[in-house]
Amino acid sequence: MTALGVRIVQKVSSTRAFARAAPHVVPALDRAVHRLTGGKVLLSAQMLPGVILTSTGARSGLARRTPLACMPEEGGSWLLIGSNFGRPGHPAWTHNLLAHPDAEINWRGEDIPVTAHLLRGRExxxxxxxxxxxxxxxxxxxxxxxxxxxxxxVLPR
Structure with a gap:
């Protein structure tokens, strides 16, 4: 994507209209494209790097698959951001990771067992x-x- 394209996407993704629509549209599209491509493509990853997080439901104990934007870090870890598109509540996947930090991500088609750590303070x-x-x-x-x-x-385990 060009620098102009990135700026346009950043501007659009900052709007309240995007925050209302995106939580319903983006994950559904990501899940469908990810399935159809055998885990090779996340549609939203055309803008930001992304993973499919498989966590254990905090209440249900069931596996929950959630497409997420992420920030890869040097050394093989990733930052997951619980922005919920700027909506009031914490996204459900964050509750799941707090209850069950051992999870799995699918990164570029590869399933990787990980452990999640909530960052606090200076970190x-x-x-x-x-x-x-x-x-x-x-x-x-x-x-x-x-x-x-x-x-x-999230760090590989």
Missing amino acids: RDAAWKAVLAFWPPYATYQERVEREIRLFR
Whole structure:
């Protein structure tokens, strides 16, 4: 994607209309395309890197598959950002990881067992700065909500 294209996508993704529609449309499209391509393609990854997170439901105990944007880190870890597109509540997948930190991600078609760690304090502050440099619209999402957006670092286990 060109620099202009990225700026346009960032502008659109910061709007309230996008925040209302995206949680219903983007995950459904991602799941369908991911299935159809045998795990090789995530539609939203054309804008941001993405994973399919398979976590254990906090209440149900059932496997839950969630397409998520992520920020890959050097050394083989990933940051997962619980922005919920700037909507008020924490996304369900964050509750699942708090209850059951051992999970799995599908990264570029490869299933990787991971352990998630909720970032707090200075560790979160440093990661948040990196996330904002990576995708500035997260600042708009944080401004819209009273909650602190959860950040998780997932590491292969």
